[in-house]
């Protein structure tokens with residue numbers, strides 16, 4: 001590095017990986033032209049195994065058509081959430097939904113949807129067997145009834161109604177994916193995740209220590225501590241771009257910000273920092289799950305707006321930004337591309353994608369047949385532009 005100006009040498013040191021520099025990180029030097037954010041025109045590229053999205057809402061109908069390509073461009077696989085109306089409660093419904101996703105996909109993509117079943121009080125153990133046999137279902141989703149978007153048909157009493165199903169899931173090695181918030185109206189909305197851990201998750205893993213559980217979209221230091229305390233390979237967590245980048249101030253900055261409203265709701269800064277520390281530590285229990293949850297603009301900008309952030313177009317740029325700011329770009333690939341398949345017992349993607357450190361502007365909205373969808377960070381500038389896999 002002596003060849004370079006000391007400022008560049010320092011930057012290279014910061015970005016170069018101690019362990020596998022050539023594999024994960026290839027800085028390319030583009031002369032000494034001024035380049036935004038970089039005094040000396042250093043151009044950076046990050047090449048990583050193709051990421052998967054372990055928590056994604058693709059919706060159906062027109063919305064599915066409008067959003068699916070944003071995921072298919074960047075991700076190899078995605079766990080598809082079943083909270084449609086009506087919810088995907090049976091294997092045959094999951095197979096039909098799988099087909100409609102494949103039909104909506106653009107040509108020449110290798111994107112593979114991994115389906116889930118929506119757990120209800122009435123789900124039978126037999127349905128779990130069918131799900132496993134289908135070869136397209138990879139998880140069962142627990143929505144406490146009333147906790148979030150389209151959760152009306154969710155579970156009212158997990159231990160009272162669902163134990164035989166959960167036992168069959170252990171037999172079938174079928175993971176339980178959890179929206180971890182209690183719905184008790186007495187509990188403050190900012191405490192619902194913590195209380196869920198104490199009331200439901202701790203007793204659950206005590207009763208069924210072999211059940212694979214993914215705590216979806218973790219938002220608190222309590223969840224981080226809980227997941228870290230569990231046995232690796234049994235309990236894991238997905239983390240969204242918004243819960244890594246934003247705190248609850250972003251809901252009210254300069255006026256009410258409906259496009260930052262999702263569930264679990266954004267938390268205070270100390271929680272955000274705990275989540276960033278967890279994912280950038282290299283802990284294998286944490287992996288990428290965008291929770292990209294598109295709603296039409298009119299359903300967001302109204303008197304009783306829906307919960308959900310549409311982040312597919314910006315997710316990888318934001319994850320890279322968060323890891324870069326934490327000085328942990330060397331841990332990004334494990335989080336985006338390795339820990340997830342390892343937990344689910346699936347092969348890692350062999351394709352690569354490239355993230356290029358260049359400034360790009362996020363569109364204000366994406367229009368589709370009957371409306372438009374506003375993405376996370378709409379109108380803002382981001383770096384780390386993802387390139388399609390080669």
Ligand SMILES: NC(=O)N[C@@H](CC(=O)O)C(=O)O
Nearest residue numbers: 057148149262263293307308
């Ligand atoms: N995250 C959200 O705020 N919304 C999700 C549901 C969910 O994941 O809880 C949705 O389907 O819109």
Ligand SMILES: [Zn+2]
Nearest residue numbers: 148179263264
């Ligand atoms: Zn959820």
Ligand SMILES: [Zn+2]
Nearest residue numbers: 057081291293
């Ligand atoms: Zn979700």
